[in-house]
Amino acid sequence: MYQSKSHADNATIFCRDENRVDWHSKALWNLREKRDRAAASVPEWEQLRQLGSEIKLHTLSHLGDYLCQFEQKCIENGIQVHWATDASEHNQIALDILSTHSVKKLVKSKSMLTEECHLNPFLEKHGIEVIDTDLGERIIQLNHQPPSHIVVPAIHMKKEEVGELFHQKLNTPKGESDPTRLTRAARKHLRDQFLSADAAMTGVNMAIADLGAVVVCTNEGNADMGVNLPKLQIHSMGIDKIVPDVDSAMVLLRMLARNAIGQPITTYSSFYRGSKVNGEMHIIIVDNGRTDIMQDKILAESLKCIRCGGCLNTCPVYRRSGGFSYNYTIPGPIGIAVGAQHDDSNTIPWACTLCGSCSYVCPTKVPLDKIIAHHRRLKAQQGKLPFGKKYYMPAVGKLMSSPTLLNCAMASARLALNVIPHRLIKPLSGAWGQYRELPVSPTSSFDTWYKQHRASNKGQNNVS
Amino acid sequence: MSHNTASKHAILAALGQSSINQLNQKPDLSSLKSTSILPSELINRFEKGLTSVTGELIYPDNGNSIDLLKDNVAKLIHQGMQVISLVDGIKGNQLMTTHPHELKHIDYAIMPARFAVAENGAIWVDSEQLNGLNAKTHRVLPFICENLVLVLNKDNIVATMHDAPAKMRLHVGDFGTFIAGPSKTADIEQALVVGAHGAFSLKVYLI
Amino acid sequence: MNMKIALFIPCLVNQMMPDVAIATLSLLEKLGHQVIFPQGQTCCGQPMTNSGCFNEARNTTLKLLNAFKGVECDAIVCPAASCLVAAKENFHEFDQSQEALDVINKLYELTEFLHDIAPISGFKNKFEHTISLQMSCHGLRMLSLATPSESMGPQFNKVEAVLQSIPGIKIVYPAPRDECCGFGGTFAVDEGAVSAKMGKDKAHAHAATHAQYVVGFDPSCLLHLDGMIRRQLLPIQTRHIAQIIDAAL
Numbered sequence: 001m002y003q004s005k006s007h008a009d010n011a012t013i014f015c016r017d018e019n020r021v022d023w024h025s026k027a028l029w030n031l032r033e034k035r036d037r038a039a040a041s042v043p044e045w046e047q048l049r050q051l052g053s054e055i056k057l058h059t060l061s062h063l064g065d066y067l068c069q070f071e072q073k074c075i076e077n078g079i080q081v082h083w084a085t086d087a088s089e090h091n092q093i094a095l096d097i098l099s100t101h102s103v104k105k106l107v108k109s110k111s112m113l114t115e116e117c118h119l120n121p122f123l124e125k126h127g128i129e130v131i132d133t134d135l136g137e138r139i140i141q142l143n144h145q146p147p148s149h150i151v152v153p154a155i156h157m158k159k160e161e162v163g164e165l166f167h168q169k170l171n172t173p174k175g176e177s178d179p180t181r182l183t184r185a186a187r188k189h190l191r192d193q194f195l196s197a198d199a200a201m202t203g204v205n206m207a208i209a210d211l212g213a214v215v216v217c218t219n220e221g222n223a224d225m226g227v228n229l230p231k232l233q234i235h236s237m238g239i240d241k242i243v244p245d246v247d248s249a250m251v252l253l254r255m256l257a258r259n260a261i262g263q264p265i266t267t268y269s270s271f272y273r274g275s276k277v278n279g280e281m282h283i284i285i286v287d288n289g290r291t292d293i294m295q296d297k298i299l300a301e302s303l304k305c306i307r308c309g310g311c312l313n314t315c316p317v318y319r320r321s322g323g324f325s326y327n328y329t330i331p332g333p334i335g336i337a338v339g340a341q342h343d344d345s346n347t348i349p350w351a352c353t354l355c356g357s358c359s360y361v362c363p364t365k366v367p368l369d370k371i372i373a374h375h376r377r378l379k380a381q382q383g384k385l386p387f388g389k390k391y392y393m394p395a396v397g398k399l400m401s402s403p404t405l406l407n408c409a410m411a412s413a414r415l416a417l418n419v420i421p422h423r424l425i426k427p428l429s430g431a432w433g434q435y436r437e438l439p440v441s442p443t444s445s446f447d448t449w450y451k452q453h454r455a456s457n458k459g460q461n462n463v464s
Numbered sequence: 465m466s467h468n469t470a471s472k473h474a475i476l477a478a479l480g481q482s483s484i485n486q487l488n489q490k491p492d493l494s495s496l497k498s499t500s501i502l503p504s505e506l507i508n509r510f511e512k513g514l515t516s517v518t519g520e521l522i523y524p525d526n527g528n529s530i531d532l533l534k535d536n537v538a539k540l541i542h543q544g545m546q547v548i549s550l551v552d553g554i555k556g557n558q559l560m561t562t563h564p565h566e567l568k569h570i571d572y573a574i575m576p577a578r579f580a581v582a583e584n585g586a587i588w589v590d591s592e593q594l595n596g597l598n599a600k601t602h603r604v605l606p607f608i609c610e611n612l613v614l615v616l617n618k619d620n621i622v623a624t625m626h627d628a629p630a631k632m633r634l635h636v637g638d639f640g641t642f643i644a645g646p647s648k649t650a651d652i653e654q655a656l657v658v659g660a661h662g663a664f665s666l667k668v669y670l671i
Numbered sequence: 672m673n674m675k676i677a678l679f680i681p682c683l684v685n686q687m688m689p690d691v692a693i694a695t696l697s698l699l700e701k702l703g704h705q706v707i708f709p710q711g712q713t714c715c716g717q718p719m720t721n722s723g724c725f726n727e728a729r730n731t732t733l734k735l736l737n738a739f740k741g742v743e744c745d746a747i748v749c750p751a752a753s754c755l756v757a758a759k760e761n762f763h764e765f766d767q768s769q770e771a772l773d774v775i776n777k778l779y780e781l782t783e784f785l786h787d788i789a790p791i792s793g794f795k796n797k798f799e800h801t802i803s804l805q806m807s808c809h810g811l812r813m814l815s816l817a818t819p820s821e822s823m824g825p826q827f828n829k830v831e832a833v834l835q836s837i838p839g840i841k842i843v844y845p846a847p848r849d850e851c852c853g854f855g856g857t858f859a860v861d862e863g864a865v866s867a868k869m870g871k872d873k874a875h876a877h878a879a880t881h882a883q884y885v886v887g888f889d890p891s892c893l894l895h896l897d898g899m900i901r902r903q904l905l906p907i908q909t910r911h912i913a914q915i916i917d918a919a920l
Contacts, residue, residue, distance in 0.1 A: 008862045015864040025872075027654055029847065036820065042583075044496070045823040054491040061488040064479040071466055077637050080465045083472040093468065135660060136651035152651060159653045179655035187661060194661070195565050211634060221607045221647040221662030228604035229564050239475065246632065247493050250625040254583075264516060264584030265625075265644045268607070268662070274637030276564075276603050287471075291478035300484050314821065316851045320868045351862060353855030353869075354721065356812035360821035376723030387861045389722050397727030400682065400714035401734050410686040431863025436870065436898030439687055446680050446689035450708050454696075 006347040006386060010325035011317075025319035027155060032313045034262025035361070041264075048255055053365035055248045056304035059209075060294065066209040066242045067285065073212025074283060077274040082284045087117035090286045094119060094201070094234060095126055097282055101232050103128060103198040109216070109223035110134040111203025112150050112307060113236050113286060115329045131193045133222035135186050142169045148323025150330055151260050151309035156322055190222070200226035204237035205269075205306070206252060207283075210245045213273035214283060217256065217266040224270050233275060234282045239290050240303040252306055255363035260308040293338065298374045302337040304364040311358035311368055317351050326351065333358040333368040340375040346384040349375035407445065417441035498623035506582050506621040507670070513585030514668060517645030518658055523618075523670040530554070533574070533615065533669050540572055549574040550593065550601060551615050564602035573609035573663075579620040579631040580668070581642070586625075587614050587668065590633050590640030603639050612646070612663040618670045672789055673703045674745040679778070681754035681890075682714045688890050694913040695750040695781060701920040702791065711738040717757035721856050725764065732761040739774045746788060747774065750781045750913050752810030752889045780814055781913060782888050786829040792836065794919040799839035802915065803880040803907070804830060805873075805887030805896065806849040816888065820848050830888060830912065837919040845876035854895035867899075874899040877907055884910045 015021055039045045059066055071081045082097075084090035090113075098106060106128055108114065120130045120141075132141045136154040140147055143165055147153030154162070163177035172185045202223045206215040214235050216223045227233045243249050257263040275281035294300045312318050312332030323331040326348050328339030336348045349372050358368040379385055385393070399405050418441050432438070466472065501509075511521045524532055530553060537554055540547055547556035548567075551574050561567055575594070580587040594601040606612055622628060634640045647662030658664060676699055680692045699706045713735045716728030735758065739747055749755040755778060762775050785791040810816045810830075817828035831842055853859070853869025860866075874896055877885045885900070885907055887893050893909040900907055 008864070011862060012864040015868055018868070021868060030654065039823050042823075047496075051491050051493065051496075054488070057484065058488040058490045061482070061484040061486050063482070064476045067476070067479075071472075075465060080467065082467040083475060084468065085471045085474050089468070089471060133661070134651070135649045139651065152654070154651055155654075157652075159655070162652050179652040180657050182652055183649060183657040183660060187659065190661060191568070195568060213634065219647070220649045220660035222660070224607040224641065225604065225661050228602065228607060239479075244490060246629040246634075247626070248490075250628060251493065251496070254625050261650070264513060265581075265586050265642065267517065267644050267646070267648055268641055269586070269644075270639070270641040271632075271634055272639055273634050274639070276639070277600060285472075285475075287475045287478065291475060291482070294479065294482040294484060297483040300482065316853065316869050317862070317865050320865050349723075350858065351865075353808070353851045353853060353858045353866075355808035355851035355855070357808070357819070357821055357849075357851070360812060360819050373721065373723070376721070377725060378723070380723035380725070385723065387857075389724065389857075393719055393722060393724040393727045397716075397719050397724065397729075397731060400716070400718070401731030403711060403713055406682060406686070406713070410682075414686070431860040431866070432898070434863060435867030435902065436895070437901040439894055439898065442687065442689050444689065446685045446692035449689055449693060450696075454708070 004327040004343065004345040006345045007321065007325050007327065007351040008347060011321035011351070014322045014325060015320065021320050024156065024322060028313045028319045031261055035259055035310055035313065038258035038262040038264065042254070042258070048251055049363055049365055051251050052255060052363050053304060055243060055251060056364050059242055059244055060240070060300065060303055063239060063242065066244060067239060070207055070209040070212060070242055073210065077212045078281070079212060079274060080280070080282045082282060084284055084286045084288070086288050090117045090236065090284055090288065091119050091122040093284050094236070095123060097232070097234060098123070098128055098199055101199060103232065105129045105131065105193070105197045107131050107133050107193055107197040107200050107226040109202045109218060109226055110137050110153070111201070111236055112330060113203055113238050114201070115147060116288065117286070131197070133190055133193065133226055134218070134220060135183060138186060138190065139165065146329060148331065149309060149312055150307055194225050194229055197226065197230050199230050199232035199234065201234045201236065202227060204235050204241050205256065206243050206249050207237050207241045208246060208249055209242055211273055213271050215249060215269060215271055217269045219267045221268050224268055227272070228276060231279045233279065234284065235272070236284045236286060238286055238288070256306055256308050259310040259361070259363045298371055299337070301366055302334065302371055304366050305334050306364055308363060310361045310363065314357045314361045316355065317353065321351065333372065334366070336375065337366070337368055337371040345386065346379055347386040349379060350386060407447065410445065414441040414443070418443070493626065496626040498627050501623050503619065503621070506623060507618060509582035509623070510580055510585065510621050513582055514645070515585070517585045518648065519585055519645040519666040519668060521668050521670060529669040529671045533613070537574065545571040547572040547574065548605070551576050560601055564604045567602060567605055567608045570609045572611045572613060573605050574613040574615065575606060577614040577616045578633065579622060580616050581625055581628055582621055583624045584644055586642040586644040587616060588628065588632060588640060588642055589614070591635070591638040592633055606641070606643060607662045609663055611665045612643070613667045613669065614643070615669045615671060673705065674789060675705045675707070675743065677739060677742050677744040677747045678706060678708045679739070679747050679749040679755070679758070680708070680712060681749065681751045683754070683894070684751055684890050687894060688911070691750050691890055691911040691913055694911065694917040695748070698913055698917040698920055699748065701917070702789065704789070707744065709738045709742050715754045715758040716761040717754060718856055720757065720761055728761060729765050732765050736762050736766055736771060736774060740770050744777065746779055746784060747777045748779050748781055748784045750890065750911060752780045752807060752814055752816070753891055755780045756809045756813045780810060780816070780888065782810070782816055782830050782833055783814060785833045791833055791916070794837045796919045797839040798837045798915060798919050800884060801841040801843055801880070801882040802884045802886040803843050803845055803877045803882035805852065805877070805885050805889070805892055806830070807887055807889035807892045808851050810888050811849055834912070834915065837915070843880045843882055845873065845880055847876070852892045852895055854892050859895060870895055870899040871903060874903055874905055878905040882907060884908055886910050886912055886915055888912045
């Protein structure tokens with residue numbers, strides 16, 4: 001069976017083009033800096049984070065009740081509610097609804113859930129044309145790629161590459177790489193798609209339980225343009241998207257765009273509490289592994305996530321390894337948190353230095369670094385350790401627990417570092433020596449120094 | 465209507481196995497609501513918020529925004545623009561269409577707004593505004609028009625999003641939206657481009 | 672206030688950076704504290720627990736804990752933030768006894784100790800150099816030695832507070848201010864390419880400040896940066912905060 005490459009291998013390939021790594025890292029850090037300014041402009045920012053976390057935790061702990069309330073209210077609003085335990089059921093439901101309406105062309109706005117369910121290829125296989133309408137999503141769809149980021153899906157592409165793609169697919173002039181002119185060309189192309197679509201589908205940013213309404217946020221207006229032209233609208237949501245009421249939604253809405261891209265709010269934050277006149281509105285509520293995650297107290301907190309992408313932007317590893325190195329639809333810290341169990345290379349929990357920046361950036365205080373560390377422990381328990389750890393860790397444990405053994409080993413290591421030319425050791429020192437100079441080695445350990453200088457003459461104040 | 469009830473019950477049963485502490489209380493959010501801020505201060509803050517999302521506030525010194533809007537609409541029509549208005553007293557040259565798709569030619573849509581939020585420049589429009597002037601308006605209008613003009617009463621500005629729920633109208637089956645500036649994207653190398661799929665510009669006349 | 676202090680010298684410092692341990696001992700003594708060095712200290716278990724291998728960490732963690740159990744002292748001070756955090760967590764993981772808790776409650780990172788427990792003052796010697804502070808992740812975000820750049824909460828910086836009264840010292844920061852240096856324990860070898868790129872970027876960011884020294888409270892990060900700085904031939908050197916303080920006392 002084909003096994004995915006390790007994150008480290010993918011990252012090594014990405015890192016070969018250092019200029020590109022720098023460009024990628026800087027583009028995302030730019031978002032982090034914008035986020036910092038936007039967050040700093042809200043005096044109660046840290047209070048909002050705390051409340052955001054409490055709202056989500058409370059909702060998750062009463063999720064069954066809230067889901068039932070949400071469904072009941074939706075029905076009162078004339079909305080049709082569907083339940084899907086997994087991706088394939090979700091896709092089948094979507095296909096059934098579309099088939100009933102003889103839909104040939106579907107316009108879709110950004111939804112990580114439908115990416116997770118691989119809906120597009122499924123519908124295309126059944127003869128339905130699917131057009132992603134978010135500009136970034138459309139770019140990668142034309143380029144036959146998955147998103148490399150959950151908010152800015154084409155962040156890995158340079159404008160010249162988008163220009164060449166549009167030249168081939170949309171007939172823009174050869175060599176055109178001006179973002180404004182490329183965006184205009186996409187607008188024209190997508191306007192035709194909107195006007196000829198038979199149905200629209202969106203993701204859901206929040207589902208308000210006591211209203212039976214879904215909130216959809218975009219900057220481009222593609223969700224609203226799509227939803228409000230054809231008769232049929234479908235919204236897919238994970239069970240984790242529920243919030244109790246509008247007051248709760250406001251807490252999250254204040255943080256979502258600020259934390260994502262440093263904007264005070266998305267251009268359009270639309271509340272759909274029913275279909276248009278003579279229209280039809282469907283909501284598909286999807287589990288697809290979320291209730292499994294909730295069985296584990298630590299992993300469960302990953303469901304507090306509101307998909308702002310802030311943790312990707314701050315992550316020093318994501319910025320230097322790219323969104324395609326994670327073997328999961330969602331990359332970066334949150335991708336590890338919710339995707340580690342799907343990673344057959346068993347390496348993505350190690351694509352992290354546990355620096356903790358993501359947990360501090362997160363607007364709902366998802367303890368990402370703790371969750372990632374927990375995934376490592378789970379992998380170890382399952383006997384799925386990568387990088388040969390299964391074999392060397394017991395030896396390291398043994399060595400480290402014995403001062404005598406460790407002293408002997410380190411004494412030899414120090415001796416080696418001191419007497420053998422470093423160019424001879426480097427090939428043996430693996431990744432360390434490939435990129436860094438080996439440590440300048442002291443002649444003895446502190447232990448030894450202490451025994452020589454202190455153990456016998458306690459209380460002396462001067463250190464030689 | 466509810467579908468796939470077997471799956472619903474499977475999900476609810478699985479949630480019964482959740483390990484999350486059931487005692488997590490819903491936090492009290494009442495302290496977040498803004499206290500008394502002067503209306504003039506709110507206007508200043510709103511203008512700042514609106515500008516930050518590339519919208520434009522129009523509030524002439526003489527306070528007579530409606531006359532100014534009338535003049536401007538007349539000029540637009542004279543220039544050959546297709547203008548539709550849902551605002552009482554402002555006449556466009558286009559009527560509401562039968563199908564939403566036919567609104568694709570609209571250059572300017574002029575609509576009333578219920579209220580606005582100072583902190584982020586967002587303006588709330590709901591079904592009641594859309595259905596102003598007794599014409600059943602297609603929900604797509606504020607999104608499909610090339611340029612959007614909103615008319616807002618200066619007394620209807622709140623400080624933050626926490627003050628919004630008290631002002632929002634979202635009845636059974638309704639639709640409502642916060643609009644913060646013209647449509648925009650930065651999906652190509654993060655270069656901000658105004659006018660992605662929706663309006664190229666947003667002007668807010670304060671009355 | 673004079674205290675009796677037990678030194679916790681993590682294996683990396685003991686073996687590879689004894690000068691940091693010696694400076695820590697020296698500065699604490701200069702401040703009038705009585706310092707002891709309990710024998711039998713082993714690794715805190717971090718390399719194993721950070722890899723998810725808790726079984727393999729148990730032995731060494733408990734041996735280290737035992738080295739401190741029953742030791743008569745007011746505080747246990749460690750000049751390595753990351754090891755200190757791991758020791759606290761792992762002691763608790765493997766031993767929930769009151770005796771273990773007594774040890775955990777006495778554990779302090781050096782900066783934390785000099786700021787919160789026995790505030791330092793009375794620097795005699797000038798240190799007329801610019802230092803670029805290495806705000807290492809675990810000390811910053813888990814021990815709260817300063818407000819991390821992500822946080823909009825109350826702004827404080829214990830590291831700067833401890834160092835700033837040294838006559839002549841000038842403190843600067845790299846840009847970005849507190850991004851991880853990429854060491855991350857076994858991350859440095861598991862994810863060699865990314866770790867190296869992070870280290871290179873961090874080393875260059877420190878050098879770009881034109882400071883003479885990179886100063887930090889976490890020896891492992893300093894060791895990593897030192898390897899990078901020398902590979903990149905950058906005109907800057909690493910020093911542990913204990914070495915700067917000791918020289919100024």
